[in-house]
Amino acid sequence: MVDSFSVIKSMKEYADRENVPIMREDGINYLAKYIEKNKVKKVLEIGTAIGYSAILMALVNDSVEITSIERDEKRYLEAVKNVKKMGLEKRINLIYKDAMDVVLKEKFDLIFIDAAKAQNIRFFEKFEKNLEHDGTIITDNLSFHGLVDKKEEEIASKNLRALIRKIKNYITFLKTNKNFQTDFIDVGDGLAVSKRK
Numbered sequence: 001m002v003d004s005f006s007v008i009k010s011m012k013e014y015a016d017r018e019n020v021p022i023m024r025e026d027g028i029n030y031l032a033k034y035i036e037k038n039k040v041k042k043v044l045e046i047g048t049a050i051g052y053s054a055i056l057m058a059l060v061n062d063s064v065e066i067t068s069i070e071r072d073e074k075r076y077l078e079a080v081k082n083v084k085k086m087g088l089e090k091r092i093n094l095i096y097k098d099a100m101d102v103v104l105k106e107k108f109d110l111i112f113i114d115a116a117k118a119q120n121i122r123f124f125e126k127f128e129k130n131l132e133h134d135g136t137i138i139t140d141n142l143s144f145h146g147l148v149d150k151k152e153e154e155i156a157s158k159n160l161r162a163l164i165r166k167i168k169n170y171i172t173f174l175k176t177n178k179n180f181q182t183d184f185i186d187v188g189d190g191l192a193v194s195k196r197k
């Protein structure tokens with residue numbers, strides 16, 4: 001019997017040590033509550049990293065099934081290890097690929113976008129056809145460590161400015177989306193919760 005608490009603790013320590021940007025605690029708690037309240041069964045996650053959020057979502061209850069995509073080999077392999085340690089291989093399906101090259105036929109109750117922040121619009125547009133009619137798309141890091149609310153001249157690096165501009169574009173994309181209504185939730189690093197109108 002694995003002690004799931006110690007596996008989760010060691011995942012957090014690994015993430016700290018290796019600079020893996022896993023979800024903040026209040027963010028993952030919000031996501032877990034959302035899954036519980038809305039009786040979410042099938043989840044698609046874009047951006048597994050080391051499996052931390054996938055595992056915590058799967059632990060909500062036994063009927064949750066996760067498909068999660070990761071393009072970085074080292075992180076994917078670490079996720080495979082962690083999922084195995086937790087005995088969750090049957091309910092967490094890990095895919096090692098760039099999400100833009102993944103074709104899925106299934107539909108999901110929840111799509112969680114937590115990968116390359118500059119690509120959010122592309123992920124949303126690619127995977128919205130995999131969303132159940134009454135499903136939800138949740139996107140992480142809309143506030144990007146508070147930088148999205150900063151003035152451009154306060155952000156030192158040019159690359160970071162470009163990234164923040166892309167996150168702002170994504171926020172506009174969500175706000176003006178004809179098919180989806182989005183709530184912006186100030187938990188974790190900022191979540192967007194989008195449902196069909």
Ligand code: SAH
Pocket residue numbers: 020021022023046047048049050051052053054069070071072075097098099100114115116119
């Ligand atoms: N959801 C995880 C954290 C994900 S970090 C958690 O909270 O535990 C973001 C991950 O997305 C990184 O590991 C990165 O390699 C991956 N990623 C970025 N762009 C991607 C893409 N196009 N396809 C698949 N994975 C991607």
Ligand code: MG
Pocket residue numbers: 021022023114140141
């Ligand atoms: Mg994130």
